[in-house]
Amino acid sequence: MGKTGYLVLENGMRFRGERFGAQGEVTAEVVFTTGMTGYLETLSDPSYWGQITVQTFPLIGNYGVIPSDFESDNIGPSGYIVKHWCQEPSNFRSEGDLDTFFQEKNVVALSGIDTRSLTKIIREKGVMNGVITDDPDGVDLEKLKAYRVTGAVKAASTKERYTVFPEGEAERRVALLDFGLKKNIWRELVRRGAEVIVCPWNTTAEEIKELGVDGIMLSNGPGDPAENVEIINNLKEICKLNIPIFGICLGHQLLALAHGFRTEKLKYGHRGGNQPVKNLEQDRVYITSQNHGYAVVSDSIEPAVAKELFVNVNDNTCEGVRYLDCPAFTTQFHPEACGGPLDTMGLFDEFFTMMDKSKQLSLF
Numbered sequence: 001m002g003k004t005g006y007l008v009l010e011n012g013m014r015f016r017g018e019r020f021g022a023q024g025e026v027t028a029e030v031v032f033t034t035g036m037t038g039y040l041e042t043l044s045d046p047s048y049w050g051q052i053t054v055q056t057f058p059l060i061g062n063y064g065v066i067p068s069d070f071e072s073d074n075i076g077p078s079g080y081i082v083k084h085w086c087q088e089p090s091n092f093r094s095e096g097d098l099d100t101f102f103q104e105k106n107v108v109a110l111s112g113i114d115t116r117s118l119t120k121i122i123r124e125k126g127v128m129n130g131v132i133t134d135d136p137d138g139v140d141l142e143k144l145k146a147y148r149v150t151g152a153v154k155a156a157s158t159k160e161r162y163t164v165f166p167e168g169e170a171e172r173r174v175a176l177l178d179f180g181l182k183k184n185i186w187r188e189l190v191r192r193g194a195e196v197i198v199c200p201w202n203t204t205a206e207e208i209k210e211l212g213v214d215g216i217m218l219s220n221g222p223g224d225p226a227e228n229v230e231i232i233n234n235l236k237e238i239c240k241l242n243i244p245i246f247g248i249c250l251g252h253q254l255l256a257l258a259h260g261f262r263t264e265k266l267k268y269g270h271r272g273g274n275q276p277v278k279n280l281e282q283d284r285v286y287i288t289s290q291n292h293g294y295a296v297v298s299d300s301i302e303p304a305v306a307k308e309l310f311v312n313v314n315d316n317t318c319e320g321v322r323y324l325d326c327p328a329f330t331t332q333f334h335p336e337a338c339g340g341p342l343d344t345m346g347l348f349d350e351f352f353t354m355m356d357k358s359k360q361l362s363l364f
Contacts, residue, residue: 002018002019002020002111002112003018003019003023003134004016004017004018004019004134005017005018005019005110005132005133005134006110006132006133006134006135006136007030007052007081007110007113007118007130007131007132008130008131008133008136008139008141008144009030009121009128009129009130010128010129010130010141010144010145010147011125011128011141012141013121014136015110015113015114015117015118016112016113017081017110017111017112017113018110018111018112019108019109019110020085020098020099020102020109020110020111021080021098021099021101021102021103021107021108021109022102022103022105022106022107022108022109023108024106024108025108025131025132025133025134026052026078026079026108026131026132027078027129027130027131027144027147028050028051028052028077028078028079028129028130028131028147028149029050029051029052029127029128029129029130029147029149029293030051030052030054030081030118030122030127030128030129030130031048031051031052031053031054031122031127031268031269031271031293032053032054032055032056032115032118032119032122032123032268032271033053033054033055033056033271033272033291034056034057034271034272034273034274035055035057035271035272035273035274035289035339035340036057036273037057037273037339038273038289038338038339038340039055039060039061040065040066040069040070040339041069041070041071041182041338041339042055042076042077042291042339043070043075043076043077043080043107044069044070044071044072044073044074044075044076045071045072045076045182045220045291046071046072046074046076046156046180046181046182046220046221046222047076047180047182047220047221047222047249047250047291047292048076048077048078048222048291049076049077049078049149049152049155049156049180049222049223050078050149050152050222050223051076051077051078051079051149051222052077052078052079052080052081052130052132053076053077053079053080053081054081054082054115054118054119054122055080055081055082055083055115056115056116056119056272058082058083058084058115059082059083059084059085059086060082060083060084060085060086060098061082061085061086061087061089061097061098062086062089062090062091063089063090063091063093063094064086064089064090064091064093064094064095064096064097064098065089065094065095065096065097065098065100065101066091066093066094066095067095068093069338070183071182071183071184071338072180072181072182072183074156075105075107076222077107078108079107079108079109079110079132080102080107080108080109080110081109081110081111081113081115081118081132082109082110082111082113082115083111083112083113083114083115083116084111084112085098085099085109085111086098087099108132109132110132122268123267123268126267126268127265127267127268127269127293129144129145129147130144131144149222149223149224150223150227151223152180152221152222152223152224152227153179153180153201153221153222153223153227153228153231153250154201156179156180156221156222157178157179157180157200157201157221158178158198158199158200159200160200161197161198161199161200161203162197162198163195163196163197163198164186164190164195164196164198165190165195165196166190166191166192166193166194166195168193169193170193170194170195171193171194172193172194172195172214172215172352172355173194173195173197173211173212173213173214173215174189174194174195174196174197174213174214174215174216174217174355175197175199175203175208175211175213175215175216175217176189176196176197176198176199176216176217176219177199177201177203177216177217177218177219177251178198178199178200178201178219178221179201179218179219179220179221179228179231179250179251179254180219180220180221180222180250181198181219181220181221182219182220182334182336182338184336184337184338185217185219185220185248185336186198187336188336188345188348189217189348192348192349192352194214194215194352196217197211197213201221201228201231202230202231202234203234204234204237204238205234205237205238205240205241206237208238208241208243209241213243214243214244214355214358214359215243215244215245215246215351215352215354215355215358216238216241216243216244216245216246217245217246217247217248217251217351218235218245218246218247218248218250218251218252218254218255218330219248219249219250219251220248220249220250220251220291220334221249221250221251222250223250224265224294225250225253225254225257225263225294226257226263228254231254232254232257232258233258235254235255235257235258236258239255239258239259239323239325239326239328240326242326242327242358243327243358244327244328244351244354244355244358245323245326245327245328245329245330246328246329246330246347246348246351246354247328247329247330247331248330248331248333248334248335248336249290249291249292249331249332249333249334250292251330252296252320252321252330252331252332253292253294253295253296253332255321255323255328255330256296256300256301256306256321256330259302259305259306259323259325260300260302260305261296261297261300261301261302261306262296262297262300263294263295263296263297264294264295264297265293265294266292266293266294266295266317268293269291269292269293269294270290270291270292270312270317270332270333271290271291271292272289272290272340273287273288273289273290273337273339273340273341274287274341275287275288275289275290275312275314275333276288276312276313276314277310277311277312277313277319277320277332277333277344278310278311278312278313278319279309279310279320280307280308280309280310280311281309281322285313286341286343286344287341287343288319288333288334288335288337288340288341288343288344289333289334289337289338289339289340289341290332290333290334291334292332295317295318295332296318296321296332297318298311298316298317298318301318301321304324305323305324305325306321306322306323306324306325307321307322307324308320308321309321309322309329309330309331310331310332310333312332317332318332319331319332319333320332320333327354327358329347329350329351331344331347335347335348336348
């Protein structure tokens with residue numbers, strides 16, 4: 001039996017569990033994800049920065065720790081909660097277990113909690129702040145309620161520019177703005193023959209212009225999109241370069257804000273690999289991987305500037321935008337998946353087609 005630990009929510013509710021991983025106390029926003037697999041990708045996704053992640057699937061850790069599956073070099077969540085964690089993983093690629101890994105990476109975790117009950121509470125009452133602690137009686141609920149995720153993108157982004165090259169000769173060059181990216185975004189670009197220049201969050205239009213790129217990729221990332229005023233102002237100028245743009249998740253939200261549209265916080269967000277979205281141009285539904293707590297407000301999209309491209313089948317929230325004033329489209333979901341379905345991977349091909357057309361037009 002592990003040491004007893006508690007999750008205390010801002011409304012005063014307590015959940016008793018057993019600690020594993022690192023010891024200590026952590027305060028963060030409590031969210032849930034519904035993925036049955038892909039816990040390694042979840043743990044290494046920077047979009048979970050500032051959050052305690054609850055896995056709804058009851059058994060986590062059964063295929064161990066596989067570093068080659070990580071989506072970043074850092075741990076995304078501030079804390080981690082599961083019903084059961086597997087102490088004896090079985091997979092030929094496994095290089096360790098979650099408990100040891102969490103101790104090395106200083107991740108505070110709890111098991112033995114009724115995650116089904118906790119998830120239902122978040123669904124009904126909305127996302128709340130919480131603290132993992134040994135002393136539930138000592139929690140200051142007013143201080144807990146006041147907690148906010150701030151400075152997330154700056155913390156998650158690369159500090160220095162770096163380049164990833166394809167195996168053969170690069171046919172295109174893409175600037176990837178890192179707001180807290182998942183590695184599979186640049187993997188998909190490189191796989192299609194692109195040289196990818198990964199740039200810090202505050203890269204300006206002038207700096208991108210000097211790189212001589214064929215396309216611009218806006219990555220996923222954590223936190224409230226409206227907080228990123230400097231990025232939003234930069235994107236207003238970046239759009240004027242008339243270079244094809246593809247935005248994912250936070251990148252989707254930031255480009256919308258740069259066009260004067262609005263974003264809102266969802267009650268409990270979309271997190272998992274089973275989210276249905278409808279392509280309004282094709283009248284076709286896809287199953288997607290998602291991780292976000294904010295959404296672009298559909299009614300705020302100016303019809304003369306852009307049109308809604310995808311909508312969520314469950315709640316009709318905006319899942320994608322195609323812009324009419326510049327060569328750009330964005331998605332709220334993750335077409336690069338990892339983990340999740342690969343239904344929308346073809347959007348990367350559409351981005352490359354956009355770059356090719358733009359190149360041809362520049363010759364005349």
